[in-house]
Amino acid sequence: MGSETKILVVDDEKKMIDLVRLYLEKEGFKVDEALNGQQALEMIEKTEYNLIILDLMLPVVDGWTVCKEVRKKSDIPIIMLTARGEEFDKILGFELGADDYVVKPFSPRELVARVKAMLRRYGPKEPSQILEFEGLLIDPESRKVVVDGKEVALTPKEFDLLYFLAKNKEKVFTREKLLEEVWGYDFFGSLRTVDTHVRQLREKLGGSKASTYIVTVWGVGYKFEVGK
Amino acid sequence: MGSETKILVVDDEKKMIDLVRLYLEKEGFKVDEALNGQQALEMIEKTEYNLIILDLMLPVVDGWTVCKEVRKKSDIPIIMLTARGEEFDKILGFELGADDYVVKPFSPRELVARVKAMLRRYGPKEPSQILEFEGLLIDPESRKVVVDGKEVALTPKEFDLLYFLAKNKEKVFTREKLLEEVWGYDFFGSLRTVDTHVRQLREKLGGSKASTYIVTVWGVGYKFEVGK
DNA sequence: GAAATTTATAATGAATTTGTGAATGAGGGC
DNA sequence: GCCCTCATTCACAAATTCATTATAAATTTC
Numbered sequence: 001m002g003s004e005t006k007i008l009v010v011d012d013e014k015k016m017i018d019l020v021r022l023y024l025e026k027e028g029f030k031v032d033e034a035l036n037g038q039q040a041l042e043m044i045e046k047t048e049y050n051l052i053i054l055d056l057m058l059p060v061v062d063g064w065t066v067c068k069e070v071r072k073k074s075d076i077p078i079i080m081l082t083a084r085g086e087e088f089d090k091i092l093g094f095e096l097g098a099d100d101y102v103v104k105p106f107s108p109r110e111l112v113a114r115v116k117a118m119l120r121r122y123g124p125k126e127p128s129q130i131l132e133f134e135g136l137l138i139d140p141e142s143r144k145v146v147v148d149g150k151e152v153a154l155t156p157k158e159f160d161l162l163y164f165l166a167k168n169k170e171k172v173f174t175r176e177k178l179l180e181e182v183w184g185y186d187f188f189g190s191l192r193t194v195d196t197h198v199r200q201l202r203e204k205l206g207g208s209k210a211s212t213y214i215v216t217v218w219g220v221g222y223k224f225e226v227g228k
Numbered sequence: 229m230g231s232e233t234k235i236l237v238v239d240d241e242k243k244m245i246d247l248v249r250l251y252l253e254k255e256g257f258k259v260d261e262a263l264n265g266q267q268a269l270e271m272i273e274k275t276e277y278n279l280i281i282l283d284l285m286l287p288v289v290d291g292w293t294v295c296k297e298v299r300k301k302s303d304i305p306i307i308m309l310t311a312r313g314e315e316f317d318k319i320l321g322f323e324l325g326a327d328d329y330v331v332k333p334f335s336p337r338e339l340v341a342r343v344k345a346m347l348r349r350y351g352p353k354e355p356s357q358i359l360e361f362e363g364l365l366i367d368p369e370s371r372k373v374v375v376d377g378k379e380v381a382l383t384p385k386e387f388d389l390l391y392f393l394a395k396n397k398e399k400v401f402t403r404e405k406l407l408e409e410v411w412g413y414d415f416f417g418s419l420r421t422v423d424t425h426v427r428q429l430r431e432k433l434g435g436s437k438a439s440t441y442i443v444t445v446w447g448v449g450y451k452f453e454v455g456k
Numbered sequence: 457g458a459a460a461t462t463t464a465t466a467a468t469g470a471a472t473t474t475g476t477g478a479a480t481g482a483g484g485g486c
Numbered sequence: 487g488c489c490c491t492c493a494t495t496c497a498c499a500a501a502t503t504c505a506t507t508a509t510a511a512a513t514t515t516c
Contacts, residue, residue: 108327155492170370176341185345188338193494195474217371218502219384219473225370383503420463421505427464446513447462457516464511475500486489 005119006030006047010040010066011055011081020053023108024115037061041069044076051118053111055081077118079111113185131166133226136210138166148208157182158204161197165214165224174221198222233347234258234275238268238294239283239309244332248281251336252343256412265289269297272304279346281339282326283309295326305346309334359394361454364438366394376436385410386432389425393442393452402449426450 007029011017014035021031032047034040038060044052052070056063067078080101100114131138137146143159145152154162164182165173173181175191183189198214205211215225235257239245242263249259260275262268266288272280280298284291295306308329328342359366365374371387373380382390388410393401401409403419411417426442433439443453 157493170372172369172371176344180341180345188335188341189493190495192474192496196476196494199475216474220371223370385504417505418507420507423463424465424505427466430464444463460513460515462511462513465509466507467509468505468507470504470506472503473501476498478496478498480493480495482491482493484489484491486487 004030005050006032007051007053007115008032008034008040008043008047008049009053010034010037010058010063011053012036012057012059013055016055016081019108020111023112027112027116029115037063037066040066044070044074049076051115052076052078053081053115054078079114079118110186117184129167131163133166133210133213135208136166136205136213138163147205147210152204152206154201154204157197158201161194162201162214162224165222169224169226172217172220172223178221194222232258233278234260235279235281235343236260236262236268236271236275236277237281238262238265238286238291239281240264240285240287241283244283244309247336248339251340253414255340255344256414257343265291265294268294272298272302277304279343280304280306281309281343282306285311307339307342307346357395359391361394361438361441363436364394364433364441366391375432375434375438380432380434382429382432385425386429389422390429390442393450397452397454400445400448400451406449422450 005028007024009017009020009024009031010033011020012035017033017035021033024031032043032049034043037058040052040054040058041061054063054066058066063080067080070076070078077099079099082101100118102111102114129140131140135148137144139145140163143154143156145154145159145162160182161178164178175194178194179187179189179191183193198216202211202214205213212227213224215223217223233256235252237245237248237252237259238261239248240263245261245263249261252259260271260277262271265286268280268282268286269289282291282294286294291308295308298304298306305327308326309332310329311332328346330339330342356368358368363376365372367373368391371382373382373387373390389406392406392410403422406422407415407417407419411421426444430439430442433441440455441452443451443455445451
């Protein structure tokens with residue numbers, strides 16, 4: 001992880017920057033800071049960052065403008081920081097190219113989790129691997145799944161679940177762990193939700209060999225297993 | 229399970245403590261309680277906890293102070309409990325070294341999930357190891373057991389028992405100790421239960437060399453022994 | 457060698473866990 | 487606004503495992 005992942009934090013409150021820096025550095029990230037939008041744009045010009053954390057309310061040049069400017073030249077992931085009550089701005093932020101937002105006050109765990117999720121997704125592109133098994137092909141790029149040569153339509157959650165299990169084949173996950181990994185650290189719903197999605201998946205994978213891949217490990221959870 | 233993870237819960241409302249205790253103990257954690265900040269600090273001094281759950285509003289010494297004091301000496305994960313509306317305090321809490329916060333009223337699942345997440349991240353982690361012996365392979369990640377090249381299906385308890393014994397090979401355990409370690413500290417059933425599971429295991433490990441590994445130590449208990 | 461203690465075997469009902477069908481409700485597209 | 491999809495939850499059925507009991511076998515002790 002910490003192999004030189006550079007993050008730029010833009011906020012006019014020094015205290016906030018320090019807080020964010022504290023937790024990001026604990027995770028091994030390299031952190032730079034900018035106190036206003038103007039400065040931020042200059043720094044982005046000079047240095048190649050892997051991710052930008054951007055407060056909306058900035059002096060000189062506001063967050064939206066920074067966002068728009070950055071997007072003209074690059075696809076760096078941007079996480080916006082917004083104060084509660086600025087909910088409306090959220091939409092605007094997304095339209096202008098932000099990839100995620102976090103509402104202040106936030107928990108460091110939440111921010112770190114989102115940063116990591118973002119980097120996993122957009123960061124130093126580990127070639128998104130096409131997974132292939134007998135009678136089953138999973139392409140994360142196009143989010144396409146092919147069973148016995150025929151494309152099968154999966155819902156987003158179904159796809160994410162299948163892809164996660166397949167990517168970590170032979171490894172058992174508890175329902176709790178799956179909720180955390182596939183649904184997200186901030187989902188606290190019922191464990192049985194996992195069962196339902198597994199069922200849907202098995203059904204959609206049909207009577208073919210593919211339907212045998214998702215295995216119930218009784219008393220523990222599920223795993224993806226190729227078998228023999 | 230059973231490996232003694234100790235959590236200190238600090239709150240001036242006994243009712244709140246009981247609630248938290250209920251859910252944490254159900255998960256196998258050992259829970260201590262303190263009703264005020266002063267008491268909390270004394271307990272932390274004497275005992276080594278793996279995690280602290282800390283209410284902000286405390287008599288004698290408040291949550292912030294406790295947090296600051298703890299941080300002077302240790303990196304124990306701290307989860308803060310705050311009442312809704314104390315949003316502002318959240319930031320302050322983080323600056324003082326809290327690792328996460330939960331807003332009251334909270335769902336027990338949420339609290340437990342956060343506790344576990346915290347322990348996973350900061351707690352000590354032992355890598356799960358594949359154990360291999362002549363004619364027997366035990367993989368805790370996939371929870372697979374292979375005897376003489378053929379996979380054998382074990383029930384959860386059988387697997388846990390076998391893995392525990394094998395991981396601690398050459399060491400004798402009384403039935404009592406096994407119940408505590410494999411079943412959990414809160415299991416108060418018959419000692420004979422262990423016998424039953426040992427028998428099942430031996431049967432499933434078949435006539436091969438593997439079936440000789442679980443050894444009865446007469447008058448004491450069982451051990452896993454590779455022999456010659 | 458017999459009695460006493462400890463362990464092995466086998467069977468069964470209870471308890472836990474998972475599968476299944478269906479209902480609800482949120483959110484997006486038209 | 488309306489319909490459709492998807493995610494989630496619930497209730498119930500099915501499957502599996504678990505703990506216990508009773509009885510037989512083994513081992514020790516005297």
